[in-house]
Amino acid sequence: MKKKILLLVLTVLVFVAFSTVAFAEGEEATYEFSAVDTVWVLVAGFLVFFMQAGFAMVEAGFTRAKNASNIIMKNMMDVAIGSIAFWAVGFGLMFGADKLGLVGSSWFFGSVSTSSWAEFGITIPFEAFMLFQTVFAATAATIVSGAMAERTKFSSYIIYSFVISIVIYPIVGHWIWGGGWLNGLGFTDFAGSTVVHSVGGWAALVGASILGPRIGKYNKDGKPNAIPGHSITLGALGVFILWFGWFGFNPGSELAADGALGLIAMTTNLAAAAGGVTVMFITWVRYKKPDVSMTLNGVLGGLVGITAGCAAVDMVGAVFIGIIAGFFVVFGVEFVDRVLKVDDPVGAVTVHGICGAVGTISVGLFAVDGGLFYGGGIELLGIQALGVVAVAAWTMGTAFVLFKTIKAVVGLRVTKEEEEVGLDIGEHGTEAYGDFQIKTPSMFI
Amino acid sequence: MKKKILLLVLTVLVFVAFSTVAFAEGEEATYEFSAVDTVWVLVAGFLVFFMQAGFAMVEAGFTRAKNASNIIMKNMMDVAIGSIAFWAVGFGLMFGADKLGLVGSSWFFGSVSTSSWAEFGITIPFEAFMLFQTVFAATAATIVSGAMAERTKFSSYIIYSFVISIVIYPIVGHWIWGGGWLNGLGFTDFAGSTVVHSVGGWAALVGASILGPRIGKYNKDGKPNAIPGHSITLGALGVFILWFGWFGFNPGSELAADGALGLIAMTTNLAAAAGGVTVMFITWVRYKKPDVSMTLNGVLGGLVGITAGCAAVDMVGAVFIGIIAGFFVVFGVEFVDRVLKVDDPVGAVTVHGICGAVGTISVGLFAVDGGLFYGGGIELLGIQALGVVAVAAWTMGTAFVLFKTIKAVVGLRVTKEEEEVGLDIGEHGTEAYGDFQIKTPSMFI
Amino acid sequence: MKKKILLLVLTVLVFVAFSTVAFAEGEEATYEFSAVDTVWVLVAGFLVFFMQAGFAMVEAGFTRAKNASNIIMKNMMDVAIGSIAFWAVGFGLMFGADKLGLVGSSWFFGSVSTSSWAEFGITIPFEAFMLFQTVFAATAATIVSGAMAERTKFSSYIIYSFVISIVIYPIVGHWIWGGGWLNGLGFTDFAGSTVVHSVGGWAALVGASILGPRIGKYNKDGKPNAIPGHSITLGALGVFILWFGWFGFNPGSELAADGALGLIAMTTNLAAAAGGVTVMFITWVRYKKPDVSMTLNGVLGGLVGITAGCAAVDMVGAVFIGIIAGFFVVFGVEFVDRVLKVDDPVGAVTVHGICGAVGTISVGLFAVDGGLFYGGGIELLGIQALGVVAVAAWTMGTAFVLFKTIKAVVGLRVTKEEEEVGLDIGEHGTEAYGDFQIKTPSMFI
Amino acid sequence: MKKIEIITRPEKLEEIKAIVEKLGQYSMTVSMVSGCGLQKGRKEVYRGVEVSINLLPKVKIEMVVGADKVDMIIDNVCKVAQTGEVGDGKIFVYNIEEVVRIRTGEKGTVAI
Amino acid sequence: MKKIEIITRPEKLEEIKAIVEKLGQYSMTVSMVSGCGLQKGRKEVYRGVEVSINLLPKVKIEMVVGADKVDMIIDNVCKVAQTGEVGDGKIFVYNIEEVVRIRTGEKGTVAI
Amino acid sequence: MKKIEIITRPEKLEEIKAIVEKLGQYSMTVSMVSGCGLQKGRKEVYRGVEVSINLLPKVKIEMVVGADKVDMIIDNVCKVAQTGEVGDGKIFVYNIEEVVRIRTGEKGTVAI
Numbered sequence A, B, C: 001m002k003k004k005i006l007l008l009v010l011t012v013l014v015f016v017a018f019s020t021v022a023f024a025e026g027e028e029a030t031y032e033f034s035a036v037d038t039v040w041v042l043v044a045g046f047l048v049f050f051m052q053a054g055f056a057m058v059e060a061g062f063t064r065a066k067n068a069s070n071i072i073m074k075n076m077m078d079v080a081i082g083s084i085a086f087w088a089v090g091f092g093l094m095f096g097a098d099k100l101g102l103v104g105s106s107w108f109f110g111s112v113s114t115s116s117w118a119e120f121g122i123t124i125p126f127e128a129f130m131l132f133q134t135v136f137a138a139t140a141a142t143i144v145s146g147a148m149a150e151r152t153k154f155s156s157y158i159i160y161s162f163v164i165s166i167v168i169y170p171i172v173g174h175w176i177w178g179g180g181w182l183n184g185l186g187f188t189d190f191a192g193s194t195v196v197h198s199v200g201g202w203a204a205l206v207g208a209s210i211l212g213p214r215i216g217k218y219n220k221d222g223k224p225n226a227i228p229g230h231s232i233t234l235g236a237l238g239v240f241i242l243w244f245g246w247f248g249f250n251p252g253s254e255l256a257a258d259g260a261l262g263l264i265a266m267t268t269n270l271a272a273a274a275g276g277v278t279v280m281f282i283t284w285v286r287y288k289k290p291d292v293s294m295t296l297n298g299v300l301g302g303l304v305g306i307t308a309g310c311a312a313v314d315m316v317g318a319v320f321i322g323i324i325a326g327f328f329v330v331f332g333v334e335f336v337d338r339v340l341k342v343d344d345p346v347g348a349v350t351v352h353g354i355c356g357a358v359g360t361i362s363v364g365l366f367a368v369d370g371g372l373f374y375g376g377g378i379e380l381l382g383i384q385a386l387g388v389v390a391v392a393a394w395t396m397g398t399a400f401v402l403f404k405t406i407k408a409v410v411g412l413r414v415t416k417e418e419e420e421v422g423l424d425i426g427e428h429g430t431e432a433y434g435d436f437q438i439k440t441p442s443m444f445i
Numbered sequence D, E, F: 001m002k003k004i005e006i007i008t009r010p011e012k013l014e015e016i017k018a019i020v021e022k023l024g025q026y027s028m029t030v031s032m033v034s035g036c037g038l039q040k041g042r043k044e045v046y047r048g049v050e051v052s053i054n055l056l057p058k059v060k061i062e063m064v065v066g067a068d069k070v071d072m073i074i075d076n077v078c079k080v081a082q083t084g085e086v087g088d089g090k091i092f093v094y095n096i097e098e099v100v101r102i103r104t105g106e107k108g109t110v111a112i
């Protein structure tokens, strides 16, 4: 079976490869090239790429040692498969010639003609833009692995990762960034609170709830148990890496080295800081001690929240958006855990889904130009809310079909035995920490 | 109590927020903008931001597993609280309109008027400059956490972190970089051996000595015991990250993309290398085996040492400064440990305080233009020494008052029981490594 | 003894230092300076520097806990010693005035005259170029530590690291990048599949085979045993860091911020992704479960493979090169392990040596301009093969002499007792993970 | 006084703890061990090389109890720890000559 | 020959080691265990969910000694290990039938 | 039924495992411990401060066997574990009053 799939993939690649080589040749570059813009967008793209390391560390650190290799492998495959899938098809669906405001239809397999690129109207080579967009796609894909950690079959995850990178994400991307219908309405999502983070977050919500909770997460009476992660240091390292990478994510989305970059970097930083501080104080008051892993989530929540509006709000607005995101992190995690009873080991649904939505809507409140609090009325607010709802509906709908199909065809979840012994041994025949004495979970719960 | 503080903080924020919004509006940009300079300074600032991850890993790695979450949390809060405090007040005290050469007095809460920015005379947006300065402030703040690790109350640390970012550091910064009196004298501290590192280092010295040593650090007869860190790999990763980040710290301080950047990067790299190599050889001779964690400190010592003179010395001078810093690292750590009997788990006092001072004074020796060894006489040397002493006096004085006050009001140190069981459980109700079997310290000492 | 060496080193430094200071003075800069090119090359150089952290994490993570401090220390010394040695001598041998197409002969100790630099013809300061080249040299040096891990004497390693940085690598570099004979033939190695990676890989092969396998690696009947690494999470973090750093390695080698950067970044990313995906599928089919550490190697293999041709092939070609590298990774590791019976704990010989050679030759197949598959005939292919063979011969030859000499004079390998107890205790008197309960290896094999 | 030493699958710890608490036995000492027996381990492939894992993780639970309670505890523990597959483990019973409660210095049965 | 097994707070290890060395007992084997007893653990909150930590870290110290030394060692260990709070732990004494020193093959009391 | 408890150098585990398997003993429980005895540890220097490592890593191997096999196993283990240097460790033998195989509920010698 697997051999056949391998062959098939190779054949397709070979076929399309040579058909597209033809396309890419024989034309002259005519877009206006700016060296400094290109340097900026590439460096920003590299930083966004590095966020993958951040996700891997956060997700591994916040889950158990016996599943660490598996989560690492899923993260690695999100980038690897996502990079190829997005190059081959996703990029074209997202930015290719628009069809009915719904989907792009050209530029597959890197076949961007010089003339069509010149029309696109930015000052960097299309490959630089493609790289920047590829790492964004990989970010959307990788969010889900955290929420579905410690129990998802590896093969099923691979299928999911492929589908989100190749179709679910690019279509949302087309609506908002690729000239689609939401773009036309004036929906503002500068760097992707909705396009990237909410898509990841809502897919995570659907996936985790179809999958069901980890063994031992809920008592028979529905009371949730805590399942602490295995390395707070790696988790925190991951958060620092993500914060660092976000300086590529947000300011990089300007796609040019202009005078707005400084403000975008500052709003990004202030919202992250405010998110972290807010959660620290809330957990201190609420749980008596400042909660470390939740505070780390708070920083991420602030970052996700400011992503939509980082170029539209001022620094004061950024602080407020961070504070708001902080509140949603704490109560969002509790809500998902206790009310929805969806087991989300790393808080991905809250951080990316909820804070993404909240951040997008906040643009309607805090935008210096058009925000309600700045005298802009409610029009923008309405458009923002509409976009949030539309994207949530699309993502949840397609993710639901996707995960249900995977569940029916190949199964979504590992066996009880495998889950107990750990996915590292079950799925990969290895241990992440062979030299260390691992305790049995019940020894510390 | 805590709820009230929270409310208070929020109210103040809201109040000042809206009063400053007014300021920031309605003006036209008139400073001369350079895209490439802006890209450079921002990227450098991002690298400096990433140094926070380096500090977190070094400090966590060099201390014990039972306190790892706590140190991580302190580092995270240094950036988060520092970012907000510096934006709100510190930046204004440091760079705002000068009062008597001692302190700045405008530009609070990001309210930088376009005309005053144009006068400042650099080619990047003020927000980009502010970001760059924010991450510097966070660096100064975070140095202390390492020296005071494994025994400081979290709440007290938060207060300290707030105060250093909001007033102690910005005032030194004003003297040297903000147009203050030392600046006027010709004191040379290009990227902050004194401004950033010595401030952190001296505050660390005062804090750690008021706090007292960790339980078990000194025998009754005053003989120090070794308390090895829990993860050399994370510690080393931290050093690599810091070295990497220093390429933003030093070359970025040029604040423009000019022909000097290459030299600054090279002097920075050579001094780090020389510091590491020197310490390796010294410890090999002195302790029979090359000491890993001390060599890592040696690299950092070289980096701190070159920070003041990276743009003023040549490459040969940089190697010498690295070597000198290396010697001071080894003998400085021994001096602090055995003579001062101050318990500094990660060597922060030596690396940042002593090497910062040594590096600043070395500018008077090795500066191609004005250095004693290059025929420049002793004038510069004298000014450098004066600056070092003045900053040490200011920092130690204010830190003394600060820590004594905290000690009297809320207490500085956790209880004996909490220290024994670890601050992770005591302060945060969590463990950093829940899945791993931890040994009791006495099992390996 | 050691004291004397220390003195000697210092004396030499002092001597040469002052003789070169004279050189570097009194001239005016006349090369054409580009700010954006300088920013680009420096940022790329910083990213390449950061790859050292990646190597350290991969090599530490893939080996055992009892040797983690030692491997970290070796990596740190590769950069530190390499930086100084390359600045002092290597850079001159590589880029100084050509002698017979074999070696450079000026520019030692940073004494690059302005006029000779102007002739070199690039638009960045020589120090910026020197920094970029220094971090490349350190990369070549550090590859070997992984292959020789867990049994090499520290002092011997230091000697090796010094020699490769100061002479073995720079001479190859001169042939290909410094105006030497291979350069003249039209040999294409854009960013160093051969210059950097193969040099490291072949030296690793020679070193590891002279050194012999770790205790317990092979049974009496020659059957290899698996000796799993101690931290897959750190290993994976290292791979992410390396992938990130490669965006400096390859696009940075353009040495200018022009329109080609985007393509280079895309080919780099696609090859890495294809390498990882390919290995994942191969191991899945071959070993029943997708192998985590081998997949991580696959990503690295793809990166090494594309390094030579990243600017010469198109995106489709990059995917193919990644796939090819993936196959060579799996079968290369098996070949080295089972046929050559060389114990290479991290797969360095395969990833850097074999994939470096394969990638270099692939340029002859996939180069859009001159590649066999693109109608360019076999001429380029022949030249590429010649270069690969020449460099392999030089490197293996000199490495053989070097390691045999070290073996005869100071010994290459630690004692059996030291290897069993671990090099951390044996060579450095420390443990990397003092707080954790370590299992004895036999408990999990 | 007897010591009951149970060596069994790690995932059974919590159930065993629950059942003996029902029987009034609240004290125990737990540690992680590795074991082999009839259960022969697994074979895995790591980087193309076959690895046989022949020591598997087990949990060791030690309880010192009055001689009269031994049988009851054994029976109940067997009930919850039994899966019927090899690897379920063993219970060993030792004689204990003296027990001291450090906190009070009490000795003998009262100290259990 | 008897084995004295001390299960107590980890932070007491060093003092116990010091005191038994004064009594001429230099040999011991130490391991980390987790335990519960009268000491009931703590409750903490992790991400908003209550966690009860009911197995606490303890250290287990094993010493095989001549029968005559047992009481003296127990008394002294109790002295240093006692805090008076629950969680101080227990000392168990077993009979040992044979001791072999691997290095020399000696058996019995001389081998202790 | 007796328990043989071997405390020795970690690197000897595999050889011991091999030799007892030859003697028909396939079951054992292994754990990592730290120990001191005649072997006095090492001194190292960490950041300029002397550290004496006085508890060294050892492996503890426990086998419950029929009384008749004790001597044979001890002799063979001594043979492979002996290096003649201090630190080779000890073998202790305890009496075991009862053995239960959890999987089947069997008791006594058949359960070993």
Ligand SMILES: Nc1ncnc2c1ncn2[C@@H]1O[C@H](COP(=O)(O)OP(=O)(O)O)[C@@H](O)[C@H]1O
Pocket: D007, D008, D034, D035, D036, D037, D038, D039, D056, D058, D085, D086, D087, D088, D089, D090, F027, F028, F029, F030, F062, F063, F064, F065, F101, F102, F103, F112
């Ligand atoms: N004779 C013995 N001595 C010491 N430990 C034993 C003995 N027999 C079994 N064990 C322990 O019990 C565990 C399970 O034993 P196993 O033989 O697999 O169980 P079962 O009898 O249920 O098949 C082993 O891994 C080992 O730790």
Ligand SMILES: Nc1ncnc2c1ncn2[C@@H]1O[C@H](COP(=O)(O)OP(=O)(O)O)[C@@H](O)[C@H]1O
Pocket: D027, D028, D029, D030, D062, D063, D064, D065, D101, D102, D103, D112, E007, E008, E034, E035, E036, E037, E038, E039, E056, E058, E085, E086, E087, E088, E089, E090
């Ligand atoms: N009957 C027992 N069997 C096994 N271990 C015990 C027993 N009683 C106590 N322990 C061990 O001693 C530790 C301390 O016991 P605890 O009852 O808290 O002490 P104290 O009697 O001083 O209050 C426990 O955590 C457990 O490891």
Ligand SMILES: Nc1ncnc2c1ncn2[C@@H]1O[C@H](COP(=O)(O)OP(=O)(O)O)[C@@H](O)[C@H]1O
Pocket: E027, E028, E029, E030, E062, E063, E064, E065, E101, E102, E103, E112, F007, F008, F034, F035, F036, F037, F038, F039, F056, F058, F085, F086, F087, F088, F089, F090
């Ligand atoms: N009387 C004892 N009680 C408990 N453990 C012991 C005893 N004697 C030795 N050991 C264990 O055996 C190990 C080796 O002991 P040591 O005295 O160094 O061996 P040798 O007798 O071969 O010199 C010690 O580290 C300790 O763990």
